[in-house]
Each structure stands twice: as C-alpha cells, then as structure tokens.
Amino acid sequence: MDVFKILITGVGIMLGYYPGCTVRAHQNDKFEQESLKILELLGVSVEELSEWECCGAIYPLTSDEYMPLLSSVRALKKTEEENKDGLLTLCSACYHVLKRVNNRMNQDEEAKKRVENYLEEEYEGTTKVYHLIEVLRDHVGYDQLKEQVIKPLEGEKIASYYGCLFLRPESELGLLDAENPTLMDEILESLGAETVNYPYRTDCCGAYHVSQQEDVSNNASQKIILAAKKAGATELVTACPLCKHNLEYCQKDLQEDEKITINYITNPIIRALGGNEQLKDLTNLAN
Amino acid sequence: MRFPTKTASNNEREEFNDIVQKNVKDCYQCLKCSSGCPLTAHMDYYPHQVMLLAKMGLFDQIFESKTLWVCASCLACSSRCPRDLEPAKIMEGFRTMILRDRDQGNVEILDTRKVPRQALIASMRKFRR
Ligand code: SF4
Ligand code: SF4
Numbered sequence: 537m538d539v540f541k542i543l544i545t546g547v548g549i550m551l552g553y554y555p556g557c558t559v560r561a562h563q564n565d566k567f568e569q570e571s572l573k574i575l576e577l578l579g580v581s582v583e584e585l586s587e588w589e590c591c592g593a594i595y596p597l598t599s600d601e602y603m604p605l606l607s608s609v610r611a612l613k614k615t616e617e618e619n620k621d622g623l624l625t626l627c628s629a630c631y632h633v634l635k636r637v638n639n640r641m642n643q644d645e646e647a648k649k650r651v652e653n654y655l656e657e658e659y660e661g662t663t664k665v666y667h668l669i670e671v672l673r674d675h676v677g678y679d680q681l682k683e684q685v686i687k688p689l690e691g692e693k694i695a696s697y698y699g700c701l702f703l704r705p706e707s708e709l710g711l712l713d714a715e716n717p718t719l720m721d722e723i724l725e726s727l728g729a730e731t732v733n734y735p736y737r738t739d740c741c742g743a744y745h746v747s748q749q750e751d752v753s754n755n756a757s758q759k760i761i762l763a764a765k766k767a768g769a770t771e772l773v774t775a776c777p778l779c780k781h782n783l784e785y786c787q788k789d790l791q792e793d794e795k796i797t798i799n800y801i802t803n804p805i806i807r808a809l810g811g812n813e814q815l816k817d818l819t820n821l822a823n
Numbered sequence: 824m825r826f827p828t829k830t831a832s833n834n835e836r837e838e839f840n841d842i843v844q845k846n847v848k849d850c851y852q853c854l855k856c857s858s859g860c861p862l863t864a865h866m867d868y869y870p871h872q873v874m875l876l877a878k879m880g881l882f883d884q885i886f887e888s889k890t891l892w893v894c895a896s897c898l899a900c901s902s903r904c905p906r907d908l909e910p911a912k913i914m915e916g917f918r919t920m921i922l923r924d925r926d927q928g929n930v931e932i933l934d935t936r937k938v939p940r941q942a943l944i945a946s947m948r949k950f951r952r
Contacts, residue, residue, distance in 0.1 A: 556941075557940045557941070557944070558939045558940045558941040561939075561940050562939065590940075590944065592944065592948065593940075593941045593944040593945040593948065594896065594944075594945045594948055594949060597896065597909075597911060597912045597915035597916075598842045598843075598912075598915055598916065598919050599841070599842060599843065599844045600841050600842055604948070627941070629941050629945075700897040700898060700899070704897070704898040704899065704901070704902045705898055705901060705902050706902060714902055736861075738899075739861040739897075739899070740861045740862070740895050740897030740899065742862075742895060743895040743896075743897065743942070743945065744895070744941070744942040744945035744946040744949065745893075745895055745946075746938050746942050747938045747942040747943050747946045748946055748950070749865075749892075749893070751865070752865050752893060752895075755864065755865075756861050756862060759861075777939050777941060778939050778941045778942055781938065781939050781942070
C-alpha cells in the first residue's frame with residue numbers, strides 16, 4: 537500500500553491543541569478536520585486541552601488593562617499542567633493573542649504579578665505557542681512534506697495571503713519576515729504548485745470592520761483579490777478564518793471574471809497528499 | 824487641519840500616558856505610518872496627523888476624529904515606525920479614553936448576517952464597553 541505512506545516516524549513532540557471559538561464554530565469549512573488529519577499523517581501528536589475558553593480575539597494594546605490576559609494565561613498554564621511540548625493553534629488571531637500574552641508574562645513584571653494574584657497561581661511564561669504552518673516548517677520540514685505528496689499540484693498558480701495577525705509585531709511573534717513572508721509559498725512549492733507574488737499580501741483584510749463598517753473591510757479585501765488576480769493567481773490561500781470570510785464576502789460586488797476561490801492553506805495540502813478520500817481512515821477528527 | 828484653541832488638561836495627559844506609555848513628542852513626522860496604512864481612504868486624519876495632534880496636545884480634535892473608529896489595529900504602522908511609537912497603540916489609547924468616559928460604544932454592530940465570531944468579539948471589545 538504505497539499510496540498510503542503514513543508509516544513514517546513521528547516527529548516526537550506532543551502538542552496541546554487550542555481550537556479557539558471561531559475555528560470550532562465553523563466546522564463546515566473543514567479547517568480543523570483537515571489540519572488535524574495533516575498533522576496525524578505527518579506524525580505530529582496533538583491533543584486538545586481538557587479545558588479552554590476564548591482568547592478574547594484581540595490582544596489588548598492598552599498598557600493598564602490586565603483582565604483580557606486571563607483566559608489566555610489559563611490556556612498556557614493548562615498546556616504546562618498537561619505535560620505538552622507546546623500549544624498549537626490554527627487561527628492566526630488565537631496565535632497572535634496567545635503568543636503575545638505569553639511574552640507579556642515574560643517581560644512585564646506588573647502584568648505577571650496582577651494576573652497571578654487574580655488567578656491565585658503562578659505562571660512563568662514558558663509555554664511555546666505554535667501555529668500550524670510553523671509546525672509544518674520546523675517539526676515536519678519541507679523534505680518530509682514533499683515525500684508524502686501523491687498528487688503534485690501541477691498547473692496551479694496559488695497566491696498566499698498572509699494578513700496581519702501572525703506577521704506583526706515581528707519582534708514578538710518572530711514567525712515570519714513581516715515585510716516579505718515566504719513560509720506559505722514554500723509549503724505550496726514543496727507540494728509542486730507554482731506560487732504567485734503580488735502586492736498587498738501582508739496588508740490587512742479589514743478584519744472585524746466586517747461586522748459594523750462593511751465598506752471598510754470590503755474595500756481592503758477587494759484590493760487584495762484584484763492584485764492577486766492580476767498577478768495570475770487561480771486560487772488564494774489563507775490561514776485565518778476572518779481573512780477567509782472577508783476575502784470571500786467582498787467578492788459579492790465583483791464581476792464574475794474578477795472573482796477567485798479562497799481556500800485555507802490546508803486545502804491544497806490535503807489535495808496534494810491524495811485528497812480527503814485517501815485520508816478518510818485517519819482517526820484524528822474533532823469530536 | 825483646523826486649529827482649535829483648547830489643549831488637553833493635565834488629567835487627560837496623565838490618563839493617556841498611563842494607557843499608552845509612549846512619548847508622542849518623539850514622533851518626527853516621517854509619515855512612514857500613514858504611507859503603509861491600508862485604511863487611509865476612510866480616515867479624516869491620517870495616522871501621522873493623529874500623532875501631530877497628540878504631540879500638540881489637541882486631544883479634542885482627536886476625540887472627534889473618524890480615524891479612531893477606522894483603524895483596525897493591523898500594526899503595519901507600529902511595526903514600521905522608526906521611533907517605536909506604535910501609532911496603533913496611540914489610537915487605542917484615545918479610543919479607550921472615549922469608551923471609558925462615555926461608557927458606551929461608537930458603532931452599531933450589524934446583526935443582519937452571519938460573520939465569524941472572531942469579528943463580533945473583536946468589534947465588541949474594540950469599539951464598545
Ligand atoms: S512612523 Fe512614527 S515617527 Fe514616523 S510619523 Fe509615524 S508615528 Fe511619527
Ligand atoms: S494599525 Fe491602524 S493606523 Fe496603523 S496601519 Fe493599521 S489601520 Fe492604519
């Protein structure tokens with residue numbers, strides 16, 4: 537059965553998994569199932585935290601508010617208690633918030649003291665926070681990913697859209713080069729796809745404005761779509777549920793020939809690995 | 824830019840400094856923040872202009888500004904500012920002063936269709952109290 541090259545050695549880490557409210561609520565779009573399948577296939581062990589709550593969706597930029605840090609600290613602390621090697625998230629917003637809260641606990645004495653007083657427990661800021669694409673790069677590696685490819689993505693021109701949340705601030709997140717990120721492109725290239733370079737790939741999609749000032753988010757998202765389209769992309773991928781929604785929703789005002797399919801980054805990966813049918817025997821599905 | 828007569832009181836300056844912990848006087852108006860901001864088309868004052876008003880202590884002008892409710896905290900400006908002033912944080916500072924004072928938000932959430940929870944939660948937390 538060489539179509540199913542899953543008998544590879546595990547990469548030896550056990551990550552706690554933090555689904556976050558949005559990814560968990562949107563089961564229909566398969567982001568969670570696909571991500572977990574990919575990780576299982578590539579030998580990364582993942583287990584959902586026994587308890588977690590919403591990270592709050594935004595990191596508080598105000599220096600004098602501490603309550604918004606609590607739910608993230610609980611999740612980070614839980615990861616440690618459950619003996620995991622790090623905390624995995626799929627959503628860029630959760631990644632952004634959890635990682636920055638963790639840094640804050642490391643660097644801001646006052647915040648640490650107040651949070652610990654409130655929670656009545658100590659937390660040293662030692663949990664490492666991972667994004668799905670970071671695990672693919674650092675713990676799986678492009679070579680191993682390449683080996684698993686059954687159907688190379690030939691003939692596809694895919695544009696990666698990075699957005700803001702897992703890029704900036706680079707000094708704190710340190711995942712990608714904030715001005716010229718290449719990680720998603722590298723993943724796609726190792727799957728055999730051609731990638732497209734285009735402007736605005738690191739610009740904001742309009743984010744939460746979609747829930748109250750639609751024109752702001754629609755304009756910002758359309759600019760991104762049109763630039764990708766102009767550069768010849770046949771598909772656009774993202775790793776953020778809100779970016780995906782905005783990039784899809786803004787197309788309602790576009791001409792047919794200006795529209796483009798928006799997918800999660802997991803979609804081309806699954807296709808290259810043989811498609812959902814091939815992977816259906818894997819067990820690691822969300823409960 | 825219109826120039827009003829009243830500048831911020833000591834109380835206001837103190838409150839603002841507590842929230843942002845930045846010295847806006849360090850801004851040297853290089854415009855890097857505004858040049859990279861993706862949402863300037865919807866703003867009345869550009870980010871560097873907000874910085875200039877803050878520098879001059881013209882807080883009331885900023886409190887009236889649409890810009891505070893358009894900035895999406897995408898951090899493009901903050902990550903590029905050569906003076907590490909984090910204009911996004913400055914915007915958050917002024918927005919927070921308004922929200923804490925008025926005890927209510929400045930925007931209506933559209934509930935006519937389904938948007939991701941992340942957007943709803945973020946909007947509530949950024950723009951309402
Ligand atoms: S980038 Fe920084 S220094 Fe330059 S104008 Fe903006 S706030 Fe001022
Ligand atoms: S954080 Fe706000 S002001 Fe700064 S670039 Fe983004 S939208 Fe513009």
